[in-house]
Amino acid sequence: MLGLLRSGLFRIGTLHLAALVGVLLVLWAPALQAHAVLQSVTPADGSLLQTAPDALRLRFNEAVRPLSIRLIGPNGAVQDLTAQVPGAAELVIPLEGITQGSHVLSWRVVSDDGHPIPGAMVFSVGEITGATAPEADDGTLYLAIWLARFVMVAGLIVGVGGAAALAWIGGKGGHRSLRLMTIAGLVAAPVYLGLHGLDALGLGFAALVSPAPWLAAAGTSFGPAIALAMLAGLLALGSGRLRGLAWAAMVLLALSFAISGHAGAATPRWLTRPMVFLHLLALLFWIGALIPLAATLRRSEGLRRFSSRIPVALTLLFGSGLALAMIQLGPKPAHWQSAYGAILAAKLGLIALLLALAGWNRWRLTGPVLAGDDEAVARMRRVIGAEVLLSLVILGLTAGWRFTPPPRALAAAEQITAPAFAHLHADPVMAMLSLDPGRSGPTRAEIDLTDAEMAPIEALAVTLHLSQPDQGVERLTRSASHDPATGGWRIDDLLLPLPGLWQLEMEIRLTRFKMIRLQGEIAVE
Amino acid sequence: MIRNTLISLAFAAIAAPAFAHVSLEQPEAKVGATYKAVLRVPHGCGDLATQTLRVQIPEGFFNVKPMPKAGWVLETVKGKYAKAYDKHGTEVTEGVQEIVWSGGDLPNEFYDEFTFRGSFAGDLPVGSTFYFPVVQECAGAQEAWIDTSGDENAELPAPGVVLIEGKAH
Structure with missing residues (x-):
């Protein structure tokens, strides 16, 4: 020595x-003495935890001193924890304010022999970022969200549309039931906002008493949208004989739909947002008029006006609806048979029924009613009642869209999940590495080893090191297992905490005494 | 932080070749001369005791004889060399290609040495490093000291000697 x-x-x-x-x-x-060897990590590397641990523990076979300890959160934020971790054989890294999702701990320690030992580990809290699996007990929350959304939407559409119709037709027919609908919508709106916040944060109902879900929801596009909708409801309640207020309420409500939700979020927004706006205006005109009309059938003036304008409204309704449906369905027919597509199909079926009823009213009953036929008036009232019910069912269906990503989004997601490939080569071995899906989050690596002539090569062991030096992520080390079915190697539980370019180093043990090292990089979404 | 980094750099500069690794006592050897290789095993596989040590004898190191060790079973794997070597006028065409000390028990807390000798061929390039890949086997684990890349940061470098100019016979 x-x-x-x-x-x-x-x-x-x-x-x-x-x-x-x-x-x-x-x-x-x-x-x-000998250099330090990492002996255990608590929680285990790659583990999924229900709640955030108080601390992470790295146990070495001898005392080490931390050089750099960094925690990278699901949003990419980096905390430098080096100063908080005293040197010892077991490093205890205190954790605070750990959010849901996957975190990566990147460490570099030095043992007494001065050999810096780098490493990284990944753990996830609540969910593995990138794969949101709804929990089993979310059913009640989803039902509550659907109910709140349905009552809010139906109440405000019927109430605000009705107030505008009253202002237009005149009279006070159905005034009280319209007010009740508006109030129901106004009550349901904030409830929906809070429930949406619970869903966003993954919290239970009890958390509604805390400000967190409300703030979280208000921070999304639902915040301003629900504020607008509630303003519309209040204007409608206060409109009375002031026509202008009722019109303004109608415009505000249509706007509120345009600025949130799947349809308004689809690109191109310069097209989708005006389409949603027009769709809602036409809808408010049509659905809103039903109750006031039923109440004022004997005063023929309203029905005459409605009959003369409804073709314009229906043209707008179907034109905008068709355009939005085409955008939302996206280019891939394979995705149309999703839950979203099923709701759309049911909605179209019910609309056909609704149109049949409306047509019956228009061409069979309107003439006799205007002529003062009492029997026709009673019959039309029943038909309008059925139309209102049908409209409510349709609104209930569309409230279900809250939970279904539109097919265009599914198609877009599929593009991102395309595998990523890397080709590594160092005489005499070529390695094809594929990550499927090729994005951050949980993924699977497959490795095929061949010689320069593409003939398969046998190996004893394959180890993959991944790092992102520019993001400060030290080497994650994963051993591949041999897959006898394909003859290749695979790592099933690979978790890439961050997107971007990863540096690869592959160690291939060809024989007991021969190891070869390949280097390369791979880009993930 | 900066202090830590400086200290670690100072360590890294001084401590290479690290004592943590399985290494050879004599870091240099003359080409065309005999060499007594003393392999130093500073620790087990993590916490586990070493039970078997396998050493590969690459082409170019011939006429190899390992030294028996009390408490260990010594075996060799012999084979034909790629070419003939000159042993004081005699042609040597085959010999030991792997040495195995097995059945031992070397706890992680203890240190031991394993010895063998042989000759370096006279035509080996001066200045290069000659590696003896070693696999250390413990109960259910192993450490493969087979990395011959020469990378200073290699986790498990193979023990090697730098070849220097030998005296002409």
């Missing part, structure tokens, strides 16, 4: 020798 030391030192200039010996004397004494 001394000989080794001496020969090393003699190659260094004598001027540096004194300095080196000084450092040696200070640091040498404890430096003679």
Whole structure:
């Protein structure tokens, strides 16, 4: 050992020798033991936890001193925890304010022999980021969300549309039931906002008493949308004989739908948002008029006006509806048979029924009613009642769209899940690495080893190191297992915490004494 | 932080070749001369005790004889060399290609040495590093000291010697 030391030192200039010996004397004494080996990580690397742990523990076979300890959150935010971790054989890394999702701990420690030992581990809290699996007990919450959304939408559409219709037709027919609908919608709106916040944060109903879900929901596009909708409801309640207020309420409500939800969020927004706006205006005109009309059938003026304008409204309704449906369905027919597509199909079926009823009213009953036929008036009232019921069912169906990603989104998601490939080569081995899906979050690696002529190569072991030096993520090390079915190697539980370019290093143990190392990089979404 | 980094850099500069690794006592050897290789095993596989040590003898190191160790079963794997070597005028065409000390028990807390000797061929390139890949086997685990890349940061480098100019016979 001394000989080794001496020969090393003699190659260094004598001027540096004194300095080196000084450092040696200070640091040498404890430096003679073996270098540190990581023995356990708690929680285990790659684990999915229900709640955030208080601390992470890295246990080494001897005392180490942290050089750099960084925690990278699901949103990419980096915390430097180096100063909070004292050196010891077991490093205890205190955790605070851990959010849901996957986190990566990147560490670099030094043991007494001065050998820096880098490493990284991943753990997830609540969910593995990128794969949101709805929990089993979300059923009640989803039902409550659907109910709140349905009452809000139906109440406000019938109430606000009705107030506008009253202002237009005149009279007070159905005034009280319209007010009740509006109030129901106004009550349901904030409830919906809070429930939406619970869903966004993954909290239980009890958390409604805390401000967190409300703030979270208000911060999404639902916040301003629900504020607008409630303003519309209040204007409608206060409109009375003031026509302008009722019109304004109608416009505000249509706007509120345009600025939130799947349809308004689809691109191109310059097209979808005006389409949603027009769709809602036409809908408010049609559905809103039903109750006031039924109440004022004998005053023929309203029905006459409605009959003359309804073709325009229906044209707008179906034109905008058709355009939105085409955008939402997206280019891939394979995705049309999703839950979204099923709701759309049911909605179209019910609309056909609704149109049949409306047509019956228009062409069979309107003439006799305008002529003062009492029997026709009673019959039309019943038909309008059925139309209102049908409209409510349709609104209930569309409230279900809250839970179904539109097919265009499914198609877009499929593009992102395309595998990522990397080709690594160092004589005599070529390795094809594929990550499927090729995005951050949980993924699966498959590795095929061949020689330069593409003939398969046998190996004893394959180890993959992944790092992102520019993001400060040290090497994640995963052993691949041999897949006898394909003859290749695979890592099933790979979790890539961040998107971007990952540096790859693949160690292939070809025989007991021969190991080859390939390097490369792979880009993930 | 900066202090830590400096200290670690100082360590890294001084401590290479690290004592943590399985290594050879004599870091240099003359080409065309005999060499007594003393393999130093500073620790087990993690916490586990070493039970078997396998050493590969690459082409170019011939006439190999391992030293028996009390408490260990010594075996060799012999085979034909790729070419003939000159042993004081005799042609040597086959010999030991792997040495296995097995059946031992070397706890992680203890240190031990394993010895063998042989000759380096005279035509090996001076200045290169000659590696003896070693696999250390413990109960249910192993450490494969087979990385011959020469990378200073290699986790498990193979023990090697730097070949220097030998005296002409």
